[in-house]
Amino acid sequence: MDLDARKLGILKAIIDEYILSASPVGSRAISKQDGFNLSSATIRNEMADLEELGYLEQPHTSAGRIPSDKAYRLYVDQMMQKAALSEDEIKLIRAHLTAKLDEVEMVMKQTAQALSAVTHYTAMIMPPMLAANRLRHIQLVPLREGRALMVVVTSAGFAREAVIRVPEEINTVELERISRILTERFRDCRMDQLGERIMKDLGSELFERRAFLNSMVEAIEHKMEPDAPNVQLSGATNMLHFPEYSDVNKAKMFLAAVEGRNTLYELLKRASRLEFSITIGGENENDMLKDCSVVTATYQIGEEPMGSFGIIGPTRMHYGKVISVLEFMSRCLTEMLTSDDEE
Structure with a gap:
């Protein structure tokens, strides 16, 4: 009706x-x-x-x-009507994001802190998905005899390192040449496609180095495998300030839900397919979040979605304000990561 x-x-x-x-x-x-x-x-x-x-x-x-x-x-x-952010709220968000951000992990941490500070709810963010990152640079650094340190840097600023075996006939000059070829040829290639591209495009050109390239690809693919569920959380105790959570059992249930990072990781992973999502109360699949609403958004590097972040609050949350905050943060985060990628 x-x-x-x-x-x-x-x-x-x-x-x-x-x-x-x-x-x-x-x-x-x-x-x-x-x-x-x-x-x-x-x-x-x-x-x-x-x-x-x-x-x-x-x-x-x-x-x-x-x-x-x-x-x-x-x-x-x-x-619902979106609520415009005040100048003070915009300043507060920017204050959390203007420090020099040398590592993606710090960007994630500061983003979560900014979201919880502005909304007074619980904020969560998932780092960029490594498989969807793009290659920025590969460098092979000679170590002791028969070993080299392979450093892979992605478009989101992630750096992964692995020590690999180096055949006796490959010297320092040759390592530098291979590093340069890989970086120039495959810069901006998605990490989940990099191994296949290397073997397909260079397998013939560097046929005499095929075994070495294969060991590099195996190391890269191993390092790109998902880490343990990683979610930055901020403001978990904010929820305890709301009268809905004056009930001790309800408060314990909420804290148990957010402390178990697996639940939040899977939630954000599913949400990364949607630009925005709002899940209210009983719509949540997890029983421990049935008294909450979850609002999520995605961020990008360039035009490609890389991860998601969101807010957990009571079902009576100020939806219009939360959506406006997430939209603004999505733009800030996308601009920050994209400009860093273009430097």
């Missing part, structure tokens, strides 16, 4: 009020708001209809109503 304009207006007013107050909303509070030329009795009847339709819930017999997950979904899909 589609809601008429009056019911939609009343439902939106209830949701907006509950987001701000965290207290059940009564008909009298709505009747006092501007734009409602309706009596408390009329609003009460409309609220009863909304409850029957599954948009409102009554937590206590004598209390007002609170929005259901169904109501928040309708709100997000049809009624």
Whole structure:
């Protein structure tokens, strides 16, 4: 059943009020708001209809109503308005991101801190997926006899190192030549395609070095395998400041969910396929997040999605503000990583 304009207006007013107050909303509070030329009795009847339709819930017999997950979904899909960021919020985000960022891990950490500081919710971010990174540079550095250090640097700033065996006939000059050929020929190649490209394109040209190239490819592919689930988290205890989490068991369940990085890693990995996603309450697959909403966004290097980040908050989170913050952060992060790649 589609809601008429009056019911939609009343439902939106209830949701907006509950987001701000965290207290059940009564008909009298709505009747006092501007734009409602309706009596408390009329609003009460409309609220009863909304409850029957599954948009409102009554937590206590004598209390007002609170929005259901169904109501928040309708709100997000049809009624939500993005909130403009204030100058102070923009400055706060930039303050976390203007320091010299020599490592991607530091970028991730500062991004999570900025998100939690601005939204006051829990923030999480997954580092760029190594397989989707592109090659920036390969260098072979001679070590003791029969060994070389292979350094692979990706477009996102990741550096991976491996010690490989070097045949006796390959000297320092030859190592430098191979490094130069690989870097010039395969710069900007996706890391998950690099090994195949090296063997296909150089297998004949450097036939006498084929065994050595093969050992390099094996080392590269091993280093590009996913690490243990890695998620930067910030503001986990922010949720404990909300009245919904004054219940000790609910607070423990939430902390257990975010402390188990596997859950968040899989969540962000799935979200990396979508530019934005909003999952509300019972829509979450993980039972420990059934009382939360999760909003995620992706960031890019150039035009290619590299990873995702997001916010976990109560279902009554300020969705319009969170979406605006994530959009702004996505642009900042994309610009930062892309400009670093182009240097």
